[in-house]
Amino acid sequence: MLFSRECKFVTGAVNLAGIPDTSLPEIAFAGRSNVGKSSLINSLTGRKNIARTSVTPGRTREINFFCLNNTMMIADLPGFGYAKAPKVNIKKWTTLVENYLKGRASLRRTCLLIDSRRGPMQSDISVMNMLDEAAVSYIIVLTKSDKIKPNSVLNMKKVCENDLKSRPAAYPSVIASSSKTGDGISYLRSHLAALAVSTESI
Ligand SMILES: Nc1nc2c(ncn2[C@@H]2O[C@H](COP(=O)(O)OP(=O)(O)OP(=O)(O)O)[C@@H](O)[C@H]2O)c(=O)[nH]1
Ligand SMILES: [Mg+2]
Numbered sequence: 001m002l003f004s005r006e007c008k009f010v011t012g013a014v015n016l017a018g019i020p021d022t023s024l025p026e027i028a029f030a031g032r033s034n035v036g037k038s039s040l041i042n043s044l045t046g047r048k049n050i051a052r053t054s055v056t057p058g059r060t061r062e063i064n065f066f067c068l069n070n071t072m073m074i075a076d077l078p079g080f081g082y083a084k085a086p087k088v089n090i091k092k093w094t095t096l097v098e099n100y101l102k103g104r105a106s107l108r109r110t111c112l113l114i115d116s117r118r119g120p121m122q123s124d125i126s127v128m129n130m131l132d133e134a135a136v137s138y139i140i141v142l143t144k145s146d147k148i149k150p151n152s153v154l155n156m157k158k159v160c161e162n163d164l165k166s167r168p169a170a171y172p173s174v175i176a177s178s179s180k181t182g183d184g185i186s187y188l189r190s191h192l193a194a195l196a197v198s199t200e201s202i
Contacts, residue, residue, distance in 0.1 A: 002196060019104075024067070028077055101136050114160070132167050145176045
């Protein structure tokens with residue numbers, strides 16, 4: 001229900017000062033450049049292009065905030081791990097996103113998106129380490145499940161869930177999704193909608 005209602009773009013923040021002042025529960029979408037963050041937000045909200053999607057990795061440079069039905073906030077984070085990104089951009093990403101993730105009191109969960117075909121890469125592992133150390137609750141969402149065989153998706157899900165056992169801030173189950181076929185989208189919607197009403201942090 002929540003996701004089929006009003007969805008408004010609020011603002012794009014390039015620094016901490018630009019982050020909107022709101023106490024609504026918030027969900028963040030993090031992941032490597034091109035993993036499918038903006039596409040997933042479009043699919044979840046049923047909008048074709050509320051979150052801009054790109055063929056050029058590194059397109060989303062600011063944190064884009066959306067508000068669902070005046071009930072929940074969504075934050076689309078700039079992608080990381082793009083090898084060709086200038087060093088100064090990488091530093092900017094790290095500072096802005098780390099400060100946001102560690103300091104956002106209203107953040108209920110971070111969805112860390114990982115490509116189903118590749119699994120966690122070094123940059124994903126660094127982000128998971130940071131989230132575990134800062135006790136920021138996160139869930140792994142595998143993207144682009146349409147690109148590989150269903151069996152391989154299941155396998156990747158199991159491998160990731162096994163790795164997560166030793167990670168204190170990780171939600172134990174992994175969700176496989178595709179913005180193309182809609183796989184996992186309604187499941188993810190209900191998972192996130194439940195966080196909008198509950199006050200628990202994990
Ligand atoms: N086949 C397939 N392609 C997808 C899927 N999700 C995203 N893509 C494609 O992957 C590319 C990147 O998608 P984006 O949603 O822009 O990725 P992003 O993570 O927001 O990228 P940045 O903003 O650069 O960090 C686009 O060409 C999308 O069409 C999916 O589920 N299946
Ligand atoms: Mg994007």
